[in-house]
Amino acid sequence: MEMKLISKGMFCLLLGALFFSGCGSDTLDFKIRYQEISGLRKDDRVLFEERHIGSIKDVKSTSQGDYLVDVSINEEFANDITEHSRFYVSLDSMDKERQAVHMVRIKDGGAPLQKNAIVA
Numbered sequence: 075m076e077m078k079l080i081s082k083g084m085f086c087l088l089l090g091a092l093f094f095s096g097c098g099s100d101t102l103d104f105k106i107r108y109q110e111i112s113g114l115r116k117d118d119r120v121l122f123e124e125r126h127i128g129s130i131k132d133v134k135s136t137s138q139g140d141y142l143v144d145v146s147i148n149e150e151f152a153n154d155i156t157e158h159s160r161f162y163v164s165l166d167s168m169d170k171e172r173q174a175v176h177m178v179r180i181k182d183g184g185a186p187l188q189k190n191a192i193v194a
Contacts, residue, residue, distance in 0.1 A: 101128070102152035104191045106143045106175065112163045114173040119166055120145055122177045127151035130175065142192070145175065156184035161193065 108114075111133060120128035128147035135141050147155055158181040166174035187193070 100149040102147040102149070102155060102187065103131070103189055104145055104147075104155075104187060104193060106145055106161050106193045108141045108143060108163065110163075111141045111143065112173055114143065114163050114175065118172050119168075119174045120147060120161075120177060121167070121174050122151065122154055124167060125151075127154070127177070143175070153186055154179075155187040157187065158182070158184040159187065159193075 114130060114133055116130055116132055118130045119126050120130065128145060128151065130143055131146050132144040133141060134144075145161075155177065156179065158179050160178050160180055161175050162178075163173050164176055166172045
């Protein structure tokens, strides 16, 4: 039985493919549409019950005169974000110089928010 050797280049390619296939997104990323952002900016925190659960990745104004805020929630808190979640902008309790997006749930249960959703 003949065994073929893999070249160094092919080995590196396979190793890289395996590494990156295991590096799937470990966050729940979605957008929130706001009429007013009160100074919210990139790298501000997302809080739930005063716990830091994620961060703001980008803030963009739209041609409709509102704002789209890119939010990234850490994987361990992704199931806490449901159709019953609401998001408001207020001062960050840990840094009075910054804003934060505060998440509250108006009702228990509900379907989990899907990746890349836009929340109004």
